[in-house]
Amino acid sequence: MPEPRPLRPTDPRELGGFRLTARIGEGAQGTVFLGESDDGQRVAAKLLHADIGRDERARTLFDRELAAVRRVAPFCTARVLAAEADGDLPYIVSEYIEGPSLRELVAERGAASGEDLVRLAIGTATALAAIHEAGVVHRDLKPANVLLGADGPKVIDFGIARPLDATSATMTGAVGTPAYMAPEQFAGSAGGAPLDMFAWGCTMAFAANGVPPFGADTVPAIMQRVLTGEPDLGALTGDLRGLVASCLAKDPASRPTAVRVLRGLLGDRLDAAAAGSERNLLAEGTSVAGHRPSAPPPPAFPVGPPPVYQYPTNPAGAPRPGRGRRALLIAVGAWVGVLAVAGGAVGVFLWNDREKPAAPTTQSSPGSRTALAGQSSRNCVYTRESVGGVKDVGTPSSQVPATLPTRATIKTNRGTLQVRLDAAKAPCTVNSLAFLAGKKYYDNTPCHRLTTSAGLKVLQCGDPSGKGSGGPGYKFANENTTGARYTRGVVAMANAGPGTNGSQFFILYADATLSPDYTPFGEVTSGLETVDEIAKAGAGDENGPGDGKPKRPVTITEFRTA
Template sequence: MAELAGAPVPGLTRLWTHDPTTAGRYRLLGRLGAGGQGVVYLGEDDAGNRVAVKVVNIDLSDPRTRSQFVKEIAAARRVAPFCTAQVLFAEVNGEQPYVVSEFIEGPTLHRHVRERGPVTGNALHRLAVGTATALAAIHGSGVVHCDLKPDNVVLGKDGPRVIDFGIARALGVTETASSRVMGTTAYMAPERFRNDAVGPPCDVFAWAATIAFAAGGSPPFGSDSLFAVMHRVLHDPPELPALPPVLDELIRECLAKDPADRPDAERVLVRLLRQDATVTAPLPRESLLEVGNDTAGAPTPNHPLPQPAPTAPQPRPTSPHAPARPTVPLQGPPTPPAHLTAVEPRVGAGPGGAWRRIRGEALDAWGISTAIFLGSAGAAAGYVASSAIGPAAAAGAVAFVVVYLVRLLVAAAVGGGPDRG
């Protein structure tokens, strides 16, 4: 790797003992990464042009498998070059198949976040726009990425680029997570775990999980055990970092459990571009991709995005030292505050108050109870004195009537009893 001394490449390591040194007309200079699909090498041709060479783990001896591989790679080569690393060539006839794509110099998003921390402000917005632009271009060519994740986003000098699109599909990697790399599970949509059809909504889900990782440093459904992550993806809401309101709402929609509830990639891109008023009217797909590509690569400063103004005025707290401003009612008497009990006029006020007081006290439960109690006491006293039920009952009735009438007369003279409630 002496020839790379003047131009260090992030993540490049030396070739292993059993690694190939060439792939067709390309010299292999070192390893860029490795995973379940194969090993990615940095390659260089005789003119010094650098490429990424992915030597894939696949047996193409079966004609059907080879035909599917060729078909998917051909579709990937037709993807418009907006925020993507173009697929240049694929070798399917040799003993070791490989795919050659454009080499984008820069760290992967995963490496950047691990080494420098989360992406914030306008840089996060440009990242979201760039990756959404790439997805819109990929889906517009009839290709599904199938493996979008932070390791497949490279932060190039001219903006973020999505790599490895179409290769997972070409390799037939459409099964559930039980046969996938652990690191990918956190970015897989729920339908992947149910063995449902793989389509563009899977990529939209992975896009949202990737942006959430970029903003917070961890996937929205965790990164611990495979089955714990699967359970959260299938059943739990995402755990998102602090995001601008528009982006937060969009990511939550893209992480919907039902693929039918997720917006498509073009809609995601339009909403992102409308956030900064880049797009204010419908645009044809090609123009939309151009605007997204330019926005993602714009060298704008990294400062926080402006927060949208609240839709309704917020109430201001009243200072405890400031005098309250009087308010004039529009009509009718003033209404008492909700936390105070409204005071009603006394029942006995005004002319005829004595009669109203007598009528009110006649039906008062406390007065009736008191009279019954004293009448019972009189009956008990009469029974003790005479040992006969008749005289005792008469004494009790007399006591009840006397007490009841005396209470009514007193109420008429001095007013009703105290409030009880």
């Protein structure tokens, strides 16, 4: 998913009852905005060009599109939440998928392989089966329209989809992206669900090899190969290779349906109930593509008085963040199907954060990982301790992988923040945060402290006890403090003194002058206005004037790294 950009002065501020906050894309049909509901739900709002509202034929097609999209069951697809065809500003509002596109991740980290590639194939085949069941043809399936969200792959963008029962006049013409278009689209023949299966085959070949099976050079050359040449399936093997090859048949009638492909992919995973019902089959495909095994409940907090920590002041007398508090990182975008490079290899792996508890984990989003410069791995020291309100979920691996998450998503009851992580400068910190995120350590925990003094404006989170004295049962040393700057948007670890980092962290919503005692590990790239709104409501005075619990309570509902 592209990084959000600021709204322009001429952009609308609201569509369909959703407040628009940023631009996230623009194309031939219109502009896509990031929006949110009153309760903080994020959405993608697509505003179509104004001439659609004045062109009767365009409006008719748009009405037909809406009717078709509303019939699609939400199996591995982005749900449509609202739409309008009659006003001056026609739009479609859909579920926002927090995560990168398949195109972005393969371009950045290389091709997928093994079981991870099969999960991707299952998720996208499930989506097409749901789309086709509703009588819809996507007509532009490609890697850019496959997002890897928190619960697996999601197929998006039905901007040029049409019902299967549309007239041949609306079903013909070369609409799509050449490298993923079927021969019948180039030939101008009527097309239906088989053209989506051809595009699915091209998309899977791209995921496995990093290039489409008919090349990615000039349009005439691609067209010639699609019409007369054989696809290059490269690294594809086994049953998946056979299914992809059958989907790339020149004759549409020779291609399997999405349901048949899905059954072939699931194979022995299918139980009798799923095998006997198409709806159960789609549910099974969704589960396998985004499967997360159930995790054991976290251990209870030990009973006992909290420790007393020193909480010094800055030169101006304002409270300083984190002394006596360990800080929570709110991580952006934990999705089960994220691409990671293991040991510096080129291969892409889709894995579940609960399946790899000792390694940094990643969700939508988001999406890339950073290799630690000049080394394949490094060691960190995580020392066990049991003071305070400990929530013991174990200890991160001391050997940090060569690749670490570069983004985090912090979802709260007030809105969502996206954070860029600096794994190169704070590898032990990011490794710890990813470990805790994978354990769902931060989920459903409050941000326990807000400071609104003239010299220091921070929101502090990450204490599972909500009292400012809790932690994960281990501590580790400071990093990245030489020349550290604490400016608006910086996210840093809080601590009870040098080398006592745990889980608590703070977010600066204004510049501050602090001694370099706190590890900066990231920067908020989106959603800082959520912290501003919390700050406007003010803080209690438990720790001094303007320094206490936020008067507008804020709870982290989900914390993920990517």
